[in-house]
Amino acid sequence: MSDMTPEGDIVLVVDDSPEALGFLTRALEEAGVTVLVATSGEAGLGVAAKVTPDIVLMDAVMPGLDGFETCRRLKTLPGVAHVPVIFMTALTETEHVVHALESGGVDYLTKPINLEELRARMRVHLSNARSAHNARVALDAAGRHLMAFSAEGEVHWTTPQVTKLLGAPVASGDPHPVRARVAEWLGRHDRTSAGESFTVKLPDLRNLQLSYLGPIGPDEHLFRLVSETGADLQATLRQHFGLTLRESEVLLWISRGKSNRDIGDVLGLSPRTVNKHLEQIYVKLGVENRASAAVKAMLVLT
Secondary structure, eight states, X not given: OTTSSOTTOEEEEEOSOHHHHHHHHHHXXXXXXXXXXXXXXXXXXXXXHHSOOSEEEEESOOSSSOHHHHHHHHTTSTTTTTSOEEEEXXXXXXXXXXXXXXXXXXXXXXXXXXXXXXXXXXXXXXXXXXXXXHHHHHHHHTTOOEEEEXXXXXXXXXXXXXXXXXXXXXXXXXXXXXXXXXXXXXXXXXXXXOOOEEEEEOTTSOEEEEEEEEEEEXXXXXXXXXXXXXXXXXXXXXXXXXXXXXXXXXXXXXXXXXXXXXXXXXXXXXXXXXXXXXXXXXXXXXXXXXXXHHHHHHHHHO
């Protein structure tokens, strides 16, 4: 059993059966593996939130939070989404296997557990997870704006650059317009071919272009994000309202809810100079106040 997994791996075993926990713990520890145990789904989530395991062995049927729901929640924890989950259960019907995979599991073993089979499957999934993780690290280092989604539009992972671009993380279950639009697009298009693009409008009025790069794994679809720049938006405002370059800059920030002081700090102008530009903007837009100017700008940019 010494070659079950590379020495030093951390395995989280979630099972409400003391006998099963004892059996697996002994077998894994003999192989030089660090074993974390949890007797319920809730306890498993608590452990994973504190110590990220390399792989999870999950009992499917447990009182309270069952293994399927526990797996779904595990996949939403920061840093845990990439961790492979192998289900263990006496249930063998196809619907249970499908349920396990749809919940985020990578494999399914029937009880009683055959240790040789468990050893082989753990090695394969640990290797696959490390390869995928290394690829993501390389993409992160390259500074690419990339996101991976399930076919249902749930977020698998993103590069750090995406969080900077969007201003906040996009998590599974989040009603973010990017996640919602991707889910809609994936539901209507062929997921085996790459090259198509579509646009998402963000709350701050920026347009994001998402390009589908194709499937990169089981139920994992990769997209590249490209942001429409502020210069593009300013050009739209200049052309539509006949503004100067500086006036278009001020109006764009007004449409984003910024105060004169904030705009002055961004553009290197005094609040009084910003107000002077606003006076000209009101004349050209035919409005009397900043709220009306913001509404007109938003109608053009939306």
